[in-house]
Amino acid sequence: MLELLASEYRTYAQDIVVIAVCGAALLWGGAPERIIAASWLIFFELTGLIYKNFIRSEGYQLQGVDAFLATTDFLVLVIWVIVALYANRNYPLWIAGMQLLAMTAHLARGMSEAISPIAYLFLIVAPGWFQLIFLAAGVSRHVMRKRKYGEYRSWRYVRNAVKLDLPGERKKSWSALLSKRKVVAQDEAR
Incomplete structure (x- = not known):
């Protein structure tokens, strides 16, 4: 595998694997698999083609770091961390961790x-x-789990989640919220 990483055909081999794995994720995957595959295709493949053919220039280097690649890696990191935190699967954590490693490489180089x-x-x-x-393993596990158990939820549900105050809503103090919870708990106890 190390020879493939250093080969001049690395990009072609990776593109073939990307099309196969992301295509499978888009066809047979649940929402987390589709988000990961779509973000890969959009940020790495599509913008990579646009960057390689139209934008690439030595003027976009900052301290030896390609600013465009670092920015796309950061955006994908944010998306994949959000998916990893809320997906009802474990493998997105590994994918986000690998993306964090790639992002750290940009920081170290800078x-x-x-x-x-x-x-x-x-x-x-x-x-x-x-x-x-990891994505291929996650899609295959999703397909096997779906065949064995049927449909299952794609996202984790968080109990007692803190509701964000949106603009225009009346804000309550913490003491008012705590006293309201005590009243509700006392009513449930009766």
């Missing part, structure tokens, strides 16, 4: 010039392969 370009490339490319493996 802070230190001593990082070799090969190490920087490896820290950005290698997590993508693991993310595809």
